[in-house]
Each structure stands twice: as structure tokens, then as C-alpha cells.
Amino acid sequence: MGGKYRITGDKYPRMRRPSGRRRIVLGAVASLAVAGLLGWGGLQLVDVFSGDDEASAAGGAKDCPTRPASADAARKAEPKAFPQPRKITVNVFNATPRGGLAKETAAELKKRGFAIGDVGNATKAFDKKVEGPGIVLGAKSAADTALPVLATQLQGAARQTDARKGGEVDLILGSKFKDLATKKDADKALAALTRPAPTPSKPESSDGKNC
Template identity: 60%
Template sequence: MGGEYRITGDKYPRMRRPPRRPRFVLAIVASALVVGLIGWGTLQLIDVFSGGGDKATAASADPACTPGPTASPSPAAEAKPLPKPDRITVNVFNATPRSGLAKSTAEALEKRGFRIGEVANASEKFDKKVPGTALLLGAKSATDAALPVLGTQLPGAELRTDARAKPTEVDFIIGDGFKALAKQPDADQALKRLTAPQPTPTATRSC
């Protein structure tokens, strides 16, 4: 060979191929993309099976809200049509051996606005047979009316119905466990809660 490629002596030029850097770089980029796609696909599968897709949709629809059921009151219901104490006639009977208990209890109830009917010792059916604080006895129609209203004056009293017709007439039969009526402020609060509107909880989302 002649010119600059002429071979002289024992030295000769080495013919090297040009470097393949572009192909190497492309191979690295392609590998990174494949790994990224595999990772993204795995995350999507996990999100679908764990129910995260629905949460993401809800959050994207309203970014200011955090999905989740909470309780919020619906518009207040109307107050129960319960009779006022001055519309309820209470017959007070003493079923204990302690004398004068019916009279003093009747006077206390009268001061709290109740009408007082008969005041006497209990009949043989109940005499010394009421172990609790008291037995409040009224008509079936008084179950959600006069009976619970009178019951606010003595929490823990037993409420029972009989065949009488008047829904606003109730017997207050004093039992062996009776000590005194509930304190006036406590009875007033109990009556207020009984007649107050009760909101109905409904499901909503917290924002």
C-alpha cells in the first residue's frame, strides 16, 4: 500500500470500528422505559384491587373534599305532641307501710304542675307488692304520652298499661324503693329532652 497507509517495517495501522455509543444509549433508555411501565402497571393493578380507583375519581371530582361517610343531622323533626303536666291527672297511691307518703308525694307533684286526683293507700292488688321506686299505671294510649311525661319526675319507675279509657289519667303507685321525686331541675331537663325535636342522622361526605 502507498501513501500514509504504506506499511513499513513491523508497524501497521489498526483499523478500528467507530464507537457504537448511540445504540448503547438507546438501549439504556429503552430499558428504563420498560421498567417504568412495568412499575406503573403494577401500581394500577394494586389500586384497582384495593378500591383506590373510586377514591381517586371522587377526589378528582371535588379536590376540596376528602371522601368518607360521616353523620350530619337532617332537618329537625317536629316535636312530639305530648300532654303538658297540667293536662295529666295523677292518682297517688301508697303501697308501702310508711304513712303519709301518698299525701306528701301528691303535694310535690301538684307544685310541679300536675293535676291531682285520688290520694290514698294502694289497693290489695298492689299493697306492699311494688318492690321498685314506683309503678306508673295508665291507658295503652298513654304509653307515648302521659306515662313518659310523668316518668320524668321519677327516673327508674316502672311504666305499665291497663284497660282504662282516659289517656291523661295515670296512677302513681309508690313502691318500697321510693325515697323522693327527682330534683326539679333534673325533671325539667328530662321533660325538655322528651319533647325536643330529634334530628335524624344522614350519610354525607366530610369536606
């Protein structure tokens, strides 16, 4: 061409193909993108299946509700062996300054079926030294037999044992003694004392298997 568009020299502009390095970079980026998509899809599948397993486990747990001990188990438990009040001889001693307290208390215990032994003032070891409502005192062999039965008659009574050999037990009235427990409350306490503890049973699933 002529004029101002005339080409001079012996070199001409050429269109170059993209370099090999650029193609490698583009291919690597595409591969990473594909690998990421595949990994993400795999995680989604794992979550789906693991969620089903957890739901199944939760459903299985719901199939195993806890159940209270059955009446049969309670009937099989043997009642504790405690002596009847009529077989317990009680000595009633007054460790307070109030007169006639031991006699009145002994009369009430007799009405409730206890056998009564000695009645009077407490010995020096206890006289005016019992700060609570009272003490039930007996031989070590009475710790789990006569003493608990007698203690049902006086709320807050302390239990003690000594070296005596006989089967009699003492009720020593303390400074905070006001009265024996009402007969109704004493009977409830005695019934609870002799009631056997129920044996718990293992819970079972809906299909009869132990959980």
C-alpha cells in the same frame, strides 16, 4: 518426528465441533431467561398502574367525609306531641308501710304543674307488692302520652297499662321509693322526651356529589 515423540499408526487426533444437541440446550436456556425477564417487567408495570388507581380511589374516599346532620334537618323534624303536666291528672297511691308518703308526693307533683286526683293507700293488688321505686299506670292510650311524662318525675319507675277508659294515670309508690327526681333533673328528662330526633343527611364530596 523421531525419538520418543515419533507418531506411529495411521490415526491422528482431531478437534471436534460442539454437537447439535448442546447448541439446542443452550438456546432453550437463553429463551427461558429472556421470557422470565419480560414477564417480570410486565408485572412491575401492572403494579405501577394499579397503585395509581388505588391511590386515586383512596383520594376519592378522602373527598367524602361524613358530616353531622345539619341544623336545617333538625329544624324540619317535628317535635313529639306530649301533653303538658297541667293536662295530666295523677292519682297518687302509697304501696309502702310508711305513712303520709302519698300526700307528700302529691303536694310536690302539684307544685310541678300536675293536676292531682285521688291520694291514699294502694289497692290490694299493689299494696306492699311494688319492689321498685314505683309504677306509673294508665290506659293503653296513655302509653305514649301521659305515662312517659309522669315517668320523668320518678327515676326507675316502671310503666304499665290496664283496661281503664279514663285519662287519669296512677303513680304507685314502691318499697324502694325515696323521693321524686329533683325538679332540675325532671325538667331535663321532660325536655329530652319532647325533643325531636335530628334527621341525618347524606354526606357529600367536595364537588357536591353524594358519596
